[in-house]
Amino acid sequence: MTEPGFTADVYQNEYLPEGGRVVDAVVTVTAASGGFVGRTSAASSAQVIIIDTSGSMAYPPTKLTNAKKATLAAVHALHDGVPFAIVSGDSMARMVYPTREGMEAASPATRARAENAVRRLSASGGTAMSTWLKLAERLFAENGRSVAERGDGHGADVNHAILLTDGQNGEPASRLTDVLGLCEGKFVCDSRGVGTDWRATELRQIASALLGSADGLESPEQLPDVFQALTERAMGKEIARVSLRLWTPAGSTVRFVKQVFPHIEDLTGRRTAVSDRIGDYPTGAWGAESRDYHVSIEVEPDAVGEEILAARVSLVAGERTLVQKLVLARWTDDTALSTRLSPHVAHYTGQADLAAAIQEGMAARAAGDDEVATAKLGAAVRLAAASGRDDTAKLLRKVVDVVDEESGTVRLKRTPDAVDAEIVDVRSTVTRRVRGS
Structure with missing residues (x-):
């Protein structure tokens, strides 16, 4: 079957x-x-691009400059006819393109109009992610209603959003949780962090609820390639x-x-x-x-x-x-x-243990509990070495000094780079397959 x-x-x-x-x-x-x-072709798609335009995006200016470039890279990666919208987010959500609350089909003309609108973006205000996601949910719902009213079908098969932020959410945690419950099952969202103030736990929360991915970027210059790749991947979905x-x-x-x-x-x-x-x-x-x-x-x-x-x-x-x-x-x-152990079951059990050790260690570190943080991150170093996760081991060395890898003996770095710390956390759930599989 x-x-x-x-x-x-x-x-x-x-x-x-x-x-x-x-x-x-x-x-x-x-x-x-x-x-x-x-x-014989990909599933129909619709896309919303959500760009953080809070005040911190202006410092340094390369963040907003590359966020604009990334938005345009995503728009140009859309297939002709795909409905899209661009949203700017600070303490509230605003339409960038189109200016009304709705979506437009990608075409040379709409891409050009979107480009003009994006180039005028500026940064100010705070960060309220729930309002950004709630607007995206309304846009996808309205697109579905419009298609149904025209008699063209039931809306897009794949509703996809990209959310970029450089800071932590300024709202009560319950508000974001409630809106994610509203959005769950209605669209997929890939979340990305740039700069030094975003939080891995928030990006993972969004990606988990909305069946997307979460990651952080070492440099704003990476944004255009990342947005293009995410959009191309969404355009390639078939089911x-x-x-x-x-x-x-x-x-x-x-x-x-x-x-x-x-x-x-x-x-x-x-x-x-x-x-x-x-x-x-x-x-x-x-x-x-x-x-x-x-x-x-x-x-x-x-x-x-x-x-x-x-x-x-x-x-x-x-x-x-x-x-x-x-x-x-x-x-x-x-x-x-x-x-007899199944190598695959044992491998993924170890990967889950590694992810838990990293997340618990980073949470303890943020809470100022150095003893627990040292123990958990030391366990993570040991598990990464045992499972051949050289990529994870390299990331962990940015937040701890490794004394003995085999036993997991480490010392916390006193002042690790803020970006490195969050990237270690947000990438904790990324896995590798069994060697040779």
Whole structure:
């Protein structure tokens, strides 16, 4: 039961000891370009570009200058006909292009008008991200209504936003959380930080709720290439509103469902019940790409020698199954079999531990708890070395001095660069695949 263009593999040790209950498996799903039968082109798209224009964006001026260049790079990467809008954000959200609250289809004429509007942007005011996202939600909703009223369909398949900020949100945390709940499932948002005052936790919160990505930039000069790449990736999506569907047997419990590559995202709490034994977990839109998921199920133990179907894992678009794989459980009294580790499961468990150690360490450091920060970041250094994560180890050395990598003995740097600290935090969820996989 697989659509051409989609493949999946299951990595697990299906053997459990007598009385064993926990079944872990990593499922790798790969989609080739044009994989969805009946589609010969990318899904229809709409895009909103949100640029922080608070007062701090003027210092140094390279931030706003490159933010403007990046916005225009994104606009020029849009396919003709794609509805788009540009929003500036400070203590409130304002339309840059078009000037009315709405979207325009990309064309040579609208790109030129957008360019003129963007060049006039200036920086002032504070930072209220909830207002920026709320305006984006209204724009996507209005575009859908306009398309329906014209009789052209149901709106864009993929609603995509890019949010750029150089500072931390100035609102109560609950306000951003509430607006993210309003926006969830309505559009995807990639969040990016530039400068020295943005917060990794806020960018990750936005990206997590809206199924996008989060990252920080070492230099404003990187912005145009980043915005162009994000837009091109959005334009390449072929299937929207895809879910990971999990069937489990009666009496079992889903311990967790996580995306573990290309970054860690816990989907467990986002289950939509299809039936008592079937749940859907949102994965957003897909293009030509590959992702890994770690599913963990607690099952009722059976007799030695028995085998059961512990889970049926599918990727679905609506009710159409794109690919499906089975996760098995077999009970044995052979300890050589039941104690064998799946390299993929062990690898991603370690990656999750590494991400948690970094985030907890950075949070302790920000709170002034040097003892906990040292212990957690030392553990992160040790885990990064053990898993071959040279990229993460290099980042960690920007916030700690490593005394002994193998034991995780470190000293906190007294005055690490603010950008380095946030980049270490925001990239903590980025993962690598098993070596040689």
